[in-house]
Amino acid sequence: MKSLRYLFEYILIIILFGLFKLLGYRISSEFGCFLGKTFGPFFRSKKIIKNNLIKFDNSLTSEKIAKISKEMWGNYGRILSEYPYISSFRRGILDEYIIIENKEILEQIKKGQPVIFVSAHFSNFELMAMAIEKAGIKLSAIFRPLNNKLVNSIMEPLRKKYICRNQIKKGINGVRESLKFFKKGTSIAIMIDQRVREGEKINFFGNPAYTTTIPAQFVKKFGCKIQPVHIERYNKIYFKIYFEEQIVIEENEDIASISLKLNQWLENKIRKNPSQWIWTHDRWK
Helix, strand or coil: CHHHHHHHHHHHHHHHHHHHHHHCHHHHHHHHHHHHHHHHHHCCCHHHHHHHHHHHCCCCCHHHHHHHHHHHHHHHHHHHHHHHHHHHHHCCCCHHHEEEECHHHHHHHHHCCCCEEEECCECCCHHHHHHHHHCCCCEEEEECCCCCHHHHHHHHHHHHHHHCCEEEECCHHHHHHHHHHHHCCCEEEEECCCCCCCCEEEEECCEEEEECCHHHHHHHHHCCCEEEEEEEEECCCEEEEEECCCECCCCCCCHHHHHHHHHHHHHHHHHHCHHHECCCCCCCC
16 A cells, blocks of 8 residues: 555656646746645644644644644645756756855855754755755765655655765764765764654753754764754745854763754744744654
């Protein structure tokens, strides 16, 4: 049954990508938003989303939960519609749709030691690693392959060609590979918002959640800097990518303390615009 579903999703993605390309960037984004809001709830558990939002803020009304969920699905659909345009973003054809704040930070990183870029699944998250690599920074990105191997066979080559050439699959082997890249002067990009079994339970919106400790481990081992990056969607089809001040880590802080500090950074970003974060991950399982 799962194999048939995966095959259906694969065929559907191929058809949609072709259709999105025919429609053009602006129209396809609106169409993707419509598809996300209409059909998204059938693909993921409403219960997980609702439980996550209650953990985020237990004062949310049913109406507010429904509104955030609907807007999130619309963003999901827009992301899907934007994948056929990833090559255009990479080549600069769609540069007018992206504003990058604090570019000078990237210039400083390019001239100095490698850093750990941390972010999360906000807006069109794929554009962040692309912006870093386009700035001339040597980068490797840790990612989680899609469960659907057929769809992953489309997405992974797309990411390697246009988003970040060095793609590292998460897990123990991925950590080892990251170390090799880092020792050669390559910065690491990692999403810190996914549940990881090899992580530690760290407070996240008042509840313990398995959290990656990779950034903290690199800080303790190499004394490197942590560079937060955040992306926001505005006016539906435009983006702002923010390279913020590096997170200050005290010498006596341990791995748990550093990881908590990163979760707190993430909490602040989610509070600012909850509908642009992906609530479908079973974060507190």
